[in-house]
Amino acid sequence: MIPWVLVDRVRVPGGGELRLMRRGAEFSIMLGDNELMNSRRGGSEEALAAIACERIRARERPRLLIGGLGMGFTLRAALAVLGAEARLVVAELVPAVVAWARGPMAEVFGDSLDDPRVSLLEADVGDLIRSARSTFDAILLDVDNGPEGLTRQANDALYDPGGLNAARAALHCGGVLAVWSSRPDRNFTGRLRRAGLDVDEIRVRSRAAGRGARHVIWIATRAGRDRQPNDLSRSD
Numbered sequence: 001m002i003p004w005v006l007v008d009r010v011r012v013p014g015g016g017e018l019r020l021m022r023r024g025a026e027f028s029i030m031l032g033d034n035e036l037m038n039s040r041r042g043g044s045e046e047a048l049a050a051i052a053c054e055r056i057r058a059r060e061r062p063r064l065l066i067g068g069l070g071m072g073f074t075l076r077a078a079l080a081v082l083g084a085e086a087r088l089v090v091a092e093l094v095p096a097v098v099a100w101a102r103g104p105m106a107e108v109f110g111d112s113l114d115d116p117r118v119s120l121l122e123a124d125v126g127d128l129i130r131s132a133r134s135t136f137d138a139i140l141l142d143v144d145n146g147p148e149g150l151t152r153q154a155n156d157a158l159y160d161p162g163g164l165n166a167a168r169a170a171l172h173c174g175g176v177l178a179v180w181s182s183r184p185d186r187n188f189t190g191r192l193r194r195a196g197l198d199v200d201e202i203r204v205r206s207r208a209a210g211r212g213a214r215h216v217i218w219i220a221t222r223a224g225r226d227r228q229p230n231d232l233s234r235s236d
């Protein structure tokens with residue numbers, strides 16, 4: 001068996017270390033003993049984009065915000081189904097992840113980062129969400145391992161009541177917030193509803209053809225006729 005080889009390592013803002021590993025043509029991004037992503041298992045990240053894009057397919061000039069570049073599964077899946085008028089903003093907090101995409105993993109990414117529809121920012125997606133008002137047709141969050149993060153405690157602010165209220169405000173009416181997670185979270189489903197969003201919770205597999213681990217995607221829609229969020233100061 002081909003052994004894993006360390007390609008690069010980088011400290012994560014707020015603590016922890018990401019490692020890019022390679023075994024032949026296969027890549028893995030690790031945090032400690034936890035594998036955050038693998039180049040052979042991106043089915044659920046692709047589903048995140050496919051499901052969200054289907055919900056906004058009637059929009060003539062859709063604008064999407066993708067939180068987390070990762071290995072580009074979500075970005076490439078969105079580009080494959082969106083038309084020439086679409087605009088995608090990808091926010092990646094860790095500069096090394098962008099460097100890996102353009103360097104060791106360039107073959108994995110293909111020409112997706114050079115697509116004229118794409119703007120890649122080295123930025124905190126939370127900052128972009130909080131500064132936006134009725135800007136995006138879809139916000140896709142593939143950050144950390146979902147609402148219960150592993151890499152950075154500050155990521156919790158994306159998924160707490162204040163963060164969900166900001167995401168709702170950043171969406172056009174009828175827009176969707178799509179969130180990927182490695183596991184279910186009943187409390188998070190409740191928070192989405194209390195933020196005034198209509199919620200579908202969808203189970204998907206990590207690999208194509210219905211194989212691999214089960215992951216969760218929340219599709220939370222800002223209703224066309226806005227409902228006011230409930231008391232967002234409530235905890236779970």
